[in-house]
Amino acid sequence: MDNCKLCQKPSTSRCAKCHQIFYCSRECQKEDWNEHKKSCGNSPVVKNNETIDENFRKFPIMNDCKVCQKPSTSKCAKCHQIFYCSRECQKEDWNEHKKSCGNSPVIKNNENFPNFDLSLHEMTEFLTNMMLRMNKGTVTKDWDVPEFGKEYATKYPHEKEQIKCLNSARSSLKGMQIIDKIIDSDINEPDPGHILKRWMEFSNTLLKFLSSPRKIGDIFTGKTKGPYVRDKGRVAQSFSNMPKQSLTLIKGRVHVAVGFVDLDFLLRARIVQNKSSIERPNKFIGYEGSIYAVAKTNVIKEMMMNKAPIRSIIEVWFSTVWTTETLKNFENAVKNVLQYGNAPNRSPPNPTKKELHPKVRSLISHWIKSIRSPKSRQEAHRLWIETFDSEERVFAVVANLIEPRDRVQAARYILTGEFPLMDDQQQKNLIASITMFNCNDGISPHSTSEFMLEMMPMDAILLEYKREDTIFLDAIYNFLENAIAKVCDWLSPPIGKAEMIEIYLHFQSITNDNSALLASIRQLEPWTISWSNLCDYFYTRDFHKLLRECSGDDTVHVMTSMNWISEIFGAHIMDHKSKYRREIIRNAQTMISMIGNSMDPSGYFRYTQVITHPYNVGDIGATMMVKDKWLDYFLKGQELNVGDVTFELFAHTHRIHTLLNIYFTYSKKFKVYSTYV
Structure with a gap:
């Protein structure tokens, strides 16, 4: 998996103390000891050699007793999945649990997957050794792509x-003979096209970095950033392009969502009560730099508060085509939103007031006018396909589905943008989405480079539904239906129950220059x-400064990095020597197959043949080798406590395969997983 630090020979043996440095022999290790011993004891693995679960449990908002919701560090000893604060709570829940x-995968597959009580370095060692024991066949040239x-x-x-379009996409997915070219070629001179795609820039600073002596794991610190507000609110993002993490909200406390795009964070959230709870509704306060996203999400929030039919909410949120009933519900919600107060044009909004920025109000008013003459379903399909991104990666989800019925429906959604599919509806009752295809001046039209499937939390959906019982798109619809119904009840609870949450959404970009906004947060x-x-x-440095400026005494930050791989050498398969690329791809395929079959x-x-570009498969293996290096770079010197880091091994339905x-x-109140100082 790596090279000997001293002589650069391939090696699978590591320092037994820190588990970070590779050596090919005892002699090389002895020769390097005087240098290595200076840093060996500083490894986070050595300093924090508690188990993953033990550290994870200490993070205050992550694990609560299933019965009473009190913070807990104890789990069911059999399945290691459910937390209880006491023996009494465990007994009370036993008949249900x-x-x-x-049925826990840990129990059913304990020969194929490591026990969750392994330490971090033991987990890594297990996976590495498991892959090395696999048969070392050649990488598949001709992939078995269904004729979807x-x-x-x-x-x-x-x-x-x-x-x-579908046949062309299949040919692209099937034509993986280029995999040998990718594996065996050596790039002697920097190729501008490849560099731009790999590093997301092409600069003299980058060329100097690439031409200098470097090793796997080196950080490119000169990367050009942002700017975060470059679109100035003109991008019409219909939904997020990645799934959000599961979040626990403490009753009565405040959650701030920066760059929320839509309300998908709430789909998996839960509200619990513990010693930090306050007897009042939660406040969910969102700040977003897209006029379109703020306008649309405020309308969806009003539909939820008014208990509009769940199907209508789903159509407005996700679909290119609506029913006429949805149009009526949308119009009612829009009128309610236009009753909000006026937010200041230049100064920060009041976080806990329903206010509309003038630009957001202008767009929503434009939608009201568009309701009078909606476009047809056929027009919606035409407008959707006009900007369609027909790269084969879009159809990888189709090729990876097992059932032909699921492949046809997934392809239908990708080609039309309809969700749910409306082939059974009468044409006269269907219209084009008002929000997707009616933007006023200054707002870009909807781009189909983003799909509803990309934001779906597949880890939750795949545990809930089975192929034999439920069509794939129906499983997604059922998940959304249940999750949205939950949020509707939080906003407008049944008679006799207290309101659980208040939602305030603002058009505002958060930067270090906006000190007044940071202070208000x-x-x-x-x-x-x-x-x-x-x-x-x-x-x-600027990001951590920004976060500190708006942190309260107990604030926990939740973040995702999509582009971290463009800052570290070794995260792309082409960063590695050609003689190692075949093994990296094979190991990545093996890991996806092993973990996918065990946990899904x-x-x-x-999972036996993951159909996507070999770059993507290879990058999964490559990023596994360097992600800890990037985390050290991002977190070191910040005097913070890290609660949890999760790495997505394979994206079933969305485009980003390497989310952190x-x-x-x-x-400093919390004793958690590890402290970077």
Whole structure:
């Protein structure tokens, strides 16, 4: 998996103390000891050699007793999945818990997957050794790609252009003979096209970095950042392009969502009561730099508060085509939103007031006018396909589904943007989405480079549904239906129950220059702040400064990085020597197959042959080798406590295969996973 530090020979043996440095022999290790011993004891693995779960449990908002919701560090000893604060609570829940306790993947697959009580370095060692023991066959040249174009043609024989598009996509996915070229080629001279795609820039600073002596794990500190506010609110993002983490909201406390895009954070959230709770509704306060996202999400919030039909909410949120009933519900919600007060044009908004920025009000008013003459369903399909991104990666989800029926429906959604599919509806009752295809001046039209599927939390959906019982798109719809119903009840609870949450959404970009806005957030004493992937737009020092400026005493920060791989050498398969690339790809395929088959009981996807570009498969293996180096770079010197870091091994339905999700706090009250100083 790496090279000997001293002689650069391939090696699978590491220093037994820190588990960080590789050596090919005892002699090389002895020769390097005088140098290595200076840093060996400083490894986070050595300093924090408690188990993953033990450290994870200490993070205050992450694990609560299933019965009474008190913070807990004890789990069911059999399945290691459910937390209880006491023996009494465990006994009380046993009749319910015993139904699923024995079905835990940890129990059912304990020969194929490591026990969760392994330490971090033991987990890594297990996976590494498991892969090295696998048969070392050659990488597949001709991938088994289903003929989803022909399958689609059996149901939609008259849609010639769509069938042609699907057949072309299949040919691209199938034509993986280029994998040998990728593996065996050596790039002697920097290729501008490759460098731009790999590093997301082409500069003299980058060329100097690439031409200098470097090793796997080196950080490119000269990367050009942002700017975060470059679109100035003109991008029409219909939904997030990545799934959000699961979040626990403490009753009565404040959550601030920066760069929220939409309300998908709430779909998986739960509200619990503990010693930090306050007897009042939670406050969810969002700041977003897209006029379109703020306008649309405020309308969806009003639909939830008014208990509009769940299907109508789903159509407005996700679909290119609406029913006429949805149009009526949308109009009612829009009128309610236009009753909000006026937010200041230049100064920060009042965080806990329903206010509209003038630009947001202008767009919503434009939607009201568009309601009078909506476009047709056929027009919606045409407008959607006009900006369609037909790269083969879009259809990887189709090729990876096992059932032909699921492949046809997924392809239908990608080609039309309809969700749910409306082939069974009468044409006269269907119209084009008002929000997607009616933007006023200054707002870009909707881009189909983003899909609803990309934001779906597949880890939750795949545990809930099975291929034999539920069609894949139906499983997604059912998940959304239940999750949205939960949020509706939080906003407008049944008679006799207290309101659980208040939502305030503002058009505002958060930067270090806006000290008044940062101060107003800090005064809220937020319990949690989510940052989406904003860290990708800031230099590390500036990002931490920004977070500290708006942190309360106990604030926990939740962030995701999508572009971290463009800052570290070794995160892309082409960064590695050609003789190692084949093994990296093979190991990545093996890891996806092993973990996918072990942890996914749904049966919707296949893992033995993950159909996507070899760059993506290889990058999964490569990033596993260097992600800890980037985390050290991002977190070191910040005097913060890291609660949890999760790394997404394979993206079933969205485009980013290498997301890093990080929870941390600057508070010194919490003793958590590890401290970077």
